Amino acid sequence: MTLQNDPSRHAEGAVDFGFDEVFFSRTDKRGVILAGNDVFQRVSGYGWGDLLGAPHKIIRHPDTPRAVFRILWDALGNGHPMGGYVKNRARNGDHYWVFGVILPMEGGYLSVRLKPSSPLFDKVRALYADLCTRERVEGLDPEASARMLWHAVTEAGFTSYTTFMASALGQELAARDIRMRRPVDPRTQRLIDLNVALEQVTQEQRKLLRSFESLQSIPNNMRLVRSRLEPSGGPVSAISENYRASSLVISERLRSFVTGRDNLCDRVSRQAARALFLLGADRVLGEMISRFRHAEPVAGIDWAAEGAGLERLRASGREDSRVALKSAVDHAEELTRSSSEIRRLMLGLDTIRVMGRVECGRLRANGGGLAATIDQLDLFHAEIKTRLETILRLSEEIGSAMSRFASTEFGAVAKR
Incomplete structure (x- = not known):
C-alpha cells in the first residue's frame, strides 16, 4: 500500500x-x-x-x-x-x-x-x-x-x-x-555520523590555520619591544626571530594539508564522501532491483535486462566505494600523522615562549611591553593546543570508524 x-x-x-x-x-x-x-x-x-x-x-x-x-x-x-x-x-x-x-x-x-x-x-x-x-x-x-x-x-x-x-x-x-x-538503518546513521565528523575536522583544521596566521604579528611586536629595550642582536631579538622562523614552518606545514588544490583534508573528505554516497546509493539500488521483479510489462522495456544492468552497476559501485573508503582511511591516517607532527613542532614554539617569559622576568619593570606580547602568545598557544587535540581525536576516530565500517561492509575485501 x-x-x-x-x-x-x-x-x-x-x-x-x-x-x-x-x-x-x-x-x-x-x-x-x-x-x-x-x-x-x-x-x-x-x-x-x-x-x-x-x-x-x-x-x-x-x-x-x-x-x-x-x-x-x-x-x-x-x-x-x-x-x-x-x-x-x-x-x-x-x-x-x-x-x-x-x-x-x-x-x-x-x-x-x-x-x-x-x-x-x-x-x-x-x-x-x-x-x-x-x-x-x-x-x-x-x-x-x-x-x-x-x-x-x-x-x-x-x-x-x-x-x-x-x-x-x-x-x-x-x-x-x-x-x-x-x-x-544503522548503516545510514553511521554514514551520517561519519560525514558530520569529516566536516568538523576540516573546519577545525581551517580554524587552526587562521590561528597560526594570527601568530605572524607576534614577532613584529617583539621586535618593536626590542627596539626600546636593547641593542640589535640582544636576547629579545633572538627570541622573536626564532619564534618567527618556527611559526612559519608550522604554518607552511598546515597550509599543505588545509589549503590549495587537492590538499590532504579535501582528499580525505572527497574520498570518504564518494564512498558514503555510493553506499547510500547501493541501498537505493537494492530497493529498486527488488521492485523490478513485480513490474508490469511495458512495450520497449526489457525488465530482466534492466535488472541485470542495475545489478552490474550496483556491484561496480560497491567496488568503487570500497576503493574510495580504503583511500580515505589511508589519507585519514596521514592526516593524523601530520597533526601529530604539528603538535611536536608546537613543543618547540612553547620552549621559545617560555624563554620569552624568562626574559620578561629578567627585565622586570622594563619588560611590560614584552610581558603583554607573551600574554598574547599564552592565549594563542592555549587555543592552538585545544584545536590540535580536537583534530587529533577526530582524525583518529574517523580513521578507526571508517576502518570498522569497511570491515563490516566489505569484510576481508577491505583489507586488500
Whole structure:
C-alpha cells in the first residue's frame, strides 16, 4: 500500500506520491529516455509512448536553478556519481520534488529518485528560490549560478558539493525511514555520523590555520619591544626571530594539508564522501532491483535486462566505494600523522615562549611591553593546543570508524 504524503507538505498543484515509491529512469549520453518504471510514468503524467525516446528535460521545472544541472552534468561527464534536489513538472503543469541519485553507466546514465522530507530539504528549497530569482533578474549564466550555489554550500560548512550530497542522501534516507515508520538503518546513521565528523575536522583544521596566521604579528611586536629595550642582536631579538622562523614552518606545514588544490583534508573528505554516497546509493539500488521483479510489462522495456544492468552497476559501485573508503582511511591516517607532527613542532614554539617569559622576568619593570606580547602568545598557544587535540581525536576516530565500517561492509575485501 502506498504511504500518502504528509498533508502539511501538500500544496495546490503538487503531484501526490508516497514515501515508499521510488522513481527509476535510464537515459543515453544525450539524456534521451530509454527506460523508466511505473512511478516515473504515473507521476510525470506522460504515456510510455511520450516518454521513451524523449529528452529527460521534458519534466524539467523552471524553479530548479540551472546551477544544479551544471553541477550534475559536470560530475557525470567526469564519470562521478552525483545527487541533487530537483523540482520536476508533470505533463498537466503540476510539480513534484525528488532527491535524485544519478550514476554514470555504460551507454548513459541512471537516475533513482526518492521523495525528500529532511529538514535540509526546506533549506534547499529556499536557496533554490533565491537562485532562480537571481538567474532571471540578473541574467546569470549556469556557471555563475553554480558558483553561487557552491558558495552557499561552503558557507553551510561543507568542503565540497560531493560531501554536501553525501550528507543530503544520508539525511533523506533516515527521514524516509521515519516517515515509513521503520527503524533508521544503522548503516545510514553511521554514514551520517561519519560525514558530520569529516566536516568538523576540516573546519577545525581551517580554524587552526587562521590561528597560526594570527601568530605572524607576534614577532613584529617583539621586535618593536626590542627596539626600546636593547641593542640589535640582544636576547629579545633572538627570541622573536626564532619564534618567527618556527611559526612559519608550522604554518607552511598546515597550509599543505588545509589549503590549495587537492590538499590532504579535501582528499580525505572527497574520498570518504564518494564512498558514503555510493553506499547510500547501493541501498537505493537494492530497493529498486527488488521492485523490478513485480513490474508490469511495458512495450520497449526489457525488465530482466534492466535488472541485470542495475545489478552490474550496483556491484561496480560497491567496488568503487570500497576503493574510495580504503583511500580515505589511508589519507585519514596521514592526516593524523601530520597533526601529530604539528603538535611536536608546537613543543618547540612553547620552549621559545617560555624563554620569552624568562626574559620578561629578567627585565622586570622594563619588560611590560614584552610581558603583554607573551600574554598574547599564552592565549594563542592555549587555543592552538585545544584545536590540535580536537583534530587529533577526530582524525583518529574517523580513521578507526571508517576502518570498522569497511570491515563490516566489505569484510576481508577491505583489507586488500
